[in-house]
Amino acid sequence: MKQLKVFAAALLLAGTATQAQNADQPWAITVGVNALDGGRSSVATDFADRFGQYFQTDNWSILPSASVLNVSRYLGANVSFGITGSVNKMKKVVMDADPKNNLIGSDFSGQRTLESTDLMYYGIDGQFKYSIGGLIGSKWFDPDIHVGGGYAFLGKASSGNVNGGIGVTFWFSENIGLNLSSTYKHQFEDDDMVRANDVSVPAHLQHVAGVTFRFGGKDTDGDGILDKYDECPEEAGLKQFNGCPDSDGDGIPDKDDQCPFEFGDAAMNGCPDSDGDGVPNHEDACPEEFGLKEFNGCPDTDGDGIADKDDQCPEEAGPKENNGCPWPDTDGDGVFDKDDECIDVPGPASNKGCPEVKEEHIKQLNEYGKTILFNTGKSTFQEQSFAVLDNMAKVMNQFPNAKFAIEGHTDSTGTDKINDPLSNDRANAVRDYLISKGISADRLTAEGFGSKRPIDDNKTVAGRANNRRTEIKLIK
Known part of the structure; x- marks a missing residue:
């Protein structure tokens, strides 16, 4: 009895934890010790009296070693079936004071004595057990009732029995528990068997204390969480995440973590945000610089809508077309160089940044044109005309984008057959000279009109002199 008490106390001190469910761990093995009560329970006439000395341990027989093995299988609805084998050595048994009355068929003499024996x-028993723990909602305290039948051997005597009893299991974990049970076995004696030492197998109580191991639930990844409850059955994980791993330890299971191997923030779906700009590193084109979401986490220092990394002038606002830099205005006329046809000469936007040719400029050019002298009947210039032509070039160069038409005219002397080509050649001679002085060819046209457009009377010398002229007109 002392050994049983020590064994039970040691297990009870081990603590308690959650209750394993038979459906999850369908198989169970119990290993323990048993005590046989060969006292009052075996001889009381009234069945109720057989349990009158239930807590009196004087008559218990205990074998101080592992003496009970039970294997059981969960059947469903809180019911399991198990086979139990036990071994013991009965030290005390109640017998009739008249030894011959211990034989089968003998009458009770009215007196019984507690005898020492060896x-x-x-015993071998099959039992159905009904668990009550689930019904009362306990997670560690699991009482049960059980019924069954078996066969017992005592010395050379043996007989079958029907049995029933109660028990309780204190679960320390999902797989390990302390089981305590008491079973009453009512023996049916074999009438044809002569008992050794005039002793038959009496009805008796058998008490068991053992450690129960539950197993059989499938746990593929070995993380202690059964596959049926494991959201990640192929990966060892944590209980708080229903069996799923948290590789980076950030409190977000890998299955919900967009960055499972980098410690991150729940607000970033488990990803880190090194610069704290609200854009996780894996989406941040500038993970070490605080930036804006619209620029994938990169800054825009000058606020021109172009991220600094793509901005050639990150501290000066400028358009995207110029790579984030402001457009230059070389001549400072308010017209950007890209739109300014005269980037070195100030001019109004209305004339594309170029100075406008005014009426007085055209008048001046025509004054010069009247003084251009050609050799008679030719398109070559007299020497004094070169200075005049140079002055015309200077005026035109003030207006880099202006286009001019050069018209050649003659007096009525001679025929149109002579005058028309001559006026045309003289106009082109002026054009060629101006081109040689830096006027772009595409800004000048030349055409001769002969004597068709007189401005004075050809009957007088003065009139004919006025009609022989070179006119300059502004092409708009």
Whole structure:
């Protein structure tokens, strides 16, 4: 009895934890010790009296070693079925004071004595057990009732029995528990068997204390969480994440973590945000610089709508077309160089940044044109005309984008057959000279009109002199 008490106390001190469910761990093995009560329970006439000395341990027989093995299988609805084998040595048994009355068929003499004996006991039982723990909602305290039948051997005597009893299991974990049970076995004696030492197998109580191991639930990844409850059955994980791993330890299971191997923030779906700009590193084109979401986490220092990394002038606002830099205005006329046809000469936007040719400029050019002298009947210039032509070039160069038409005119002397080509050649001679002085060819046109457009009377010398002229007109 002392050994049983020590064994039970040690297990009870181990603590308690959650209750394993038979459906999850369908198989169970119990290993423990048993005590046989060969006292009052075996001889009381009234069945109720057989349990009158239930807590009196004087008559218990205990084999101080592992003496009970039970294997059980969960069937469903809180019911399981198990086979139990036990061994013991009965040290005390109640017998009739008249030894011959211990034989089968004998009458009770009215007196019984507690005798010492030394008989080996073997028992094999099959029992159905109904668990009550689930019904009362306990997670560690699991009482049960059980019924069944079996066969017992005492010395050379043996007989079958029906049995029933109660028990309780204190679960320390999902797989390990302390089981305590008491079973009453009512023996049916074999009438044809002569008992050794005039002793039959009496009805008796058998008490068991053992450690129960539950198993059989499938746990593929070995993380202690059954596959049926494991959201990640192929990966060892944590209980708080229903069996899923948290590789980076950030409190977000890998299955919900966009960056499972980098410690991150729940607000970033488990990803880090090194610069704290609200854009996770893996989406941040500038992970070490605080930036804006619209620029994938990169800054825009000058606020021109172009991220600094793509901005050639990150501290000066400028358009995207110029790579984030402001457009230059070389001549400072308010017209950007890209739109300014005269980037070195100030001019109004209305004339594309170029100075406008005014009426007085055209008048001046025509004054010069009247003084251009050609050799008679030719398109070559007299020497004094070169200075005049140079002055015309200077005026035109003030207006880099202006286009001019050069018209050649003659007096009525001679025929049109002579005058028309001559006026045309003289106009082109002026054009060629101006081109040689830096006027772009595409800004000048030349055409001769002969004597068709007189401005004075050809009947007088003065009139004919006025009609022989070179006119300059502004092409708009």
